[in-house]
Amino acid sequence: MIAEAGHYALVLALGLALIQSTVPMLGARWGDPALMNVARSTALAQFLFVALSFAALVTLHVTSDFSVVNVYENSHSLQPMIYKITGVWGNHEGSMLLWVLILALFGGLVAAFGNNLPLSLRANVLGVQAWIAGAFYLFILITSNPFLRIANPPLEGRDLNPVLQDIGIAVHPPMLYLGYVGFSISFSFAIAALLEGRIDAAWARWVRPWTLMAWIFLTLGIAMGSYWAYYELGWGGWWFWDPVENASLMPWLAGTALLHSALVMEKRNALKVWTILLSILTFSLSLLGTFLVRSGVLTSVHAFASDPTRGVFILLILCIFIGGSLTLFAGRASSLKQGGLFAPISREGALVLNNLFLTTACATVFIGTLYPLALEVITGDKISVGAPFFNLTFGPLFVPLMVAVPFGPMLAWKRGDLLGAAQRLMAAGITALIAFAIVWAWARGGSALAPLAIGLAVFVVAGAVSDLAERVQLFRVPPRVSLRRAGGLPRSVWGAAFAHAGVGVALMGIVCETTWNSEHIAAMRSGDSTVIAGYELRFDRLKEQQGPNYRELVASFNVSVDGKPLGVMTPSKRNFTTRGTSTTEAALLSRGASQLYISLGDTTSNGGINVRMYYKPLVLLIWFGPVLMAFGGMLSLSDRRLRVGAPKPARALRGLQAAE
C-alpha cells in the first residue's frame, strides 16, 4: 500500500512537472501573469509529492518491508536503524529518488523565496527546472522504479553493501547531490536569461546565492567523501583520481569558476556571455557526473549499482540538455550586450585569470577521465589514466593560481595597481619566505619543493589575513577603530578571506601528508611493539566479537609517547555474513591536526596479523581547509546583499550603500 502510494505520488509529480514545463513558459511568452503564476503552485506541489514519495520509501526501509525489491536488496532487519534509513539512498533507485527530491526542493525554494524575481524570469526558471525534473521522473519511473514488489516476499533482506554502512558515506550523497542539483538553478537561470534575451547585473545577484549554496554543499560533500575513503578503505589514501571522484571534482571546479565570474558580472556587468556559458557547463558536468556514476559506464572503487539500459536513458537526457542548452547559447549569446570594460590588471582581470586556470584544471580532469573511454570506443585500444597522469597535469596548474589568489582581493575594480598590491602583500610574502626557510631547515637533505609548496600555502593564508588587515587598517589606526571597521566590513569580504585561507590550509595538509608521512608495515603478534614517528605502538591482543549484523576481529594497540600512555587504538576487520564481504575499520588517533592511523591486513600463518601503521602529519588540514572554504561561503551567503529571499528592495538598497 505504502509502496503503491509512493509510486503514485511520483507519477503525480511527473504530471505536475509536465504542466510546469509548458504553461508558465507559454505565459512568459504571451505576457500572461495568470499562466506564469502557475509555476509557483506546481513547483511547491511537486516538492510535496516527491517528498511523499521519498517518505514512502524511507518508511518501507525502516519497517523492513521485504516485499519491495529495493528494500530486499539493500536492507536487513538486524541492520542498525541509522543504516536502514541511509540505505534508502545507498542504492541506485533510492539515490535517484533523492536526486529528484533535492531538485524538487530547489524548485520549491525558488517558488517560495523568488518573490523578488521578475515574474517572467521566475516562470521561465521554474519551467526549465520542470524540464529537468520531468526527464528524471521519467527515468526513475521507466528504468529505476524503487517501488517494485516481489511476488513471493522473502523473510530476510540481503543487507546494505557493508562498505556503505558508515555514517560518513551516509551523509556524503545528500551533500553531494545538494551540490550537483543546486547547480541546476544557475542552469535554469541561464536558460531563462537566454530565452528572454536579456541579462544584467541583477541576474547575477539573483543567481549567486543559489550557486554559492550549491558550491558550499558540493565542497563539504567532496571533503566528506574523501575523509570517508581515508578511514574506511583502509589504505590511508584520501584522493584516488577515481573517475567517480573526478565526476564530482569537475562540477566543483566549474562551479568555483562560476562563483567568481558571477561576481564580476554582478559588480561590473561584464563577462556576461562567459558566466552564462559557465552556468550551463557546470550543470552539464553535474549531469555528466550523474551519468558516469549511475550508468555503470565506469566501474570503479565506488561502483555500486550499474545497468546498461539505464546508461542509455541518462545519456539521452545528457545529450538533450547539454546539446539543447549549448545550441540555444550559440544562437542567443551574440545578442547579449557586453558590459563594463576593465584593464588586464584589475580585480576583474584577476578573476578572469582565476577562471582560465580553473577551467583548464577542469578540462584536464575531463580529458583524463573520458579519454580512455573514448579511445576504447573508437579504436579499441585500452589505456589507463590514473593518479600519475593527473598529478603531472593538474598539480602544476594550481601553482600559478595559488600565487594569484592573494592578489585578487587586493586589486581595485576596473584598473588595479599591481605594484601597490604587491607592496600590501609584502608582509604575507615575508611570512611565506620565513615559513619556507624554517621548513627547509627542518627537513634537511630533502628536496626544496615541499618547503616551497608550504611557503606557497602560507602565502595564501597570510594573503587572506593581509586582505582583512588592509581593510580594517590594522596598526595604522587605533585598535578600537580597526575593530569597528572590522565589524562594518561586508560579510562577503570575510567570506572570501576565509575561503581563500581554506585553500591554503588544505594545500598545507596535502603537502605535509604526502611528503612527511611515515609508514610501517609489519606482521605482528600480541606483545610485539613498534615505533613510528616517536610513538610506541604495542600490540596488545586480538579478539573476535559480534556486531549487530557482522562479526569483527578487533586488535588493540596501546599507544605511548616517551613512556607516557596516550590511549588504546582498536582497528578492526568486519565480516558481514549476509553478503560474505568484509570491511576494514581503521583506527585513528588525532594529535592536534596530525593522526596515527592503523589498519589491519590478513592474518598470518603463525598466528600474527599484518598491520599497517602510519603517522600522518597535519593530515586533518586536508579536510579542515574545505570546511573553512564552506564556512567562508556561508558567511558570504549571509551577507545581506545576497540573502536568499532578500529583504524589501528599498532596504536592501540602503544596506548596499552602507557596505560600499
Added chain:
Amino acid sequence: MKRLLLAMAILAAIGFSPVRAVQPDEVMADPAREARARNLSQELRCMVCQNQSIDDSEAPLARDLRLLVRERIASGDSDAQVIDFLVARYGEFVLLRPRFEPHTLLLWLLAPLVLVGGGLMLWLQARRRPKSGAGEVPPDELTPEEQARLKVLMAADAPSQNQP
C-alpha cells in the same frame, strides 16, 4: 627545460599519492632499491582492479606484479627497463600514466591547448579594447513592466526618505 620538467613532475608528485598494500615479506633489503620499487609500483596499474595501482591493491595479481618489479630491479634492470618489460608483457594498459604517443596526443595536449588558447584569446581581447577604462556601456533599458514597478517602489519609498 629538462630540469624544469623534472621539477614540475616532482612538484606534481607531492600532490596526491600514498596508499600502500605492500606486505612485510615483499620489502627489499636495500632501502634505495625498495624506494625505486615503490615509485615504480605507483605508476603501474593492477589490471584486475578498478583504477588502483599495484602499490595500492591487495589483489593477488598486484602482489605478483610487485614481486616481479622487485625481481627485475634485483637483477639489475633500470626503471625504464622494468617498465618496458611490463609493457611488453601486459600491454600499455598497465601504465597509469600513458606514454606520449600518437594515440595519446590529444590526452596530453588538449589541456595545455585550452590554457594557451584561452590565454591568447584574453590577451588579444585586452589589446583590442580601448586603453582607457572609460567608454562604459550603459546597462540595458528597463522594460515597461519594470518601469512601472520602479515607479511604485519610488513612490512607496519617498516618504520614508524624507524623515531619516
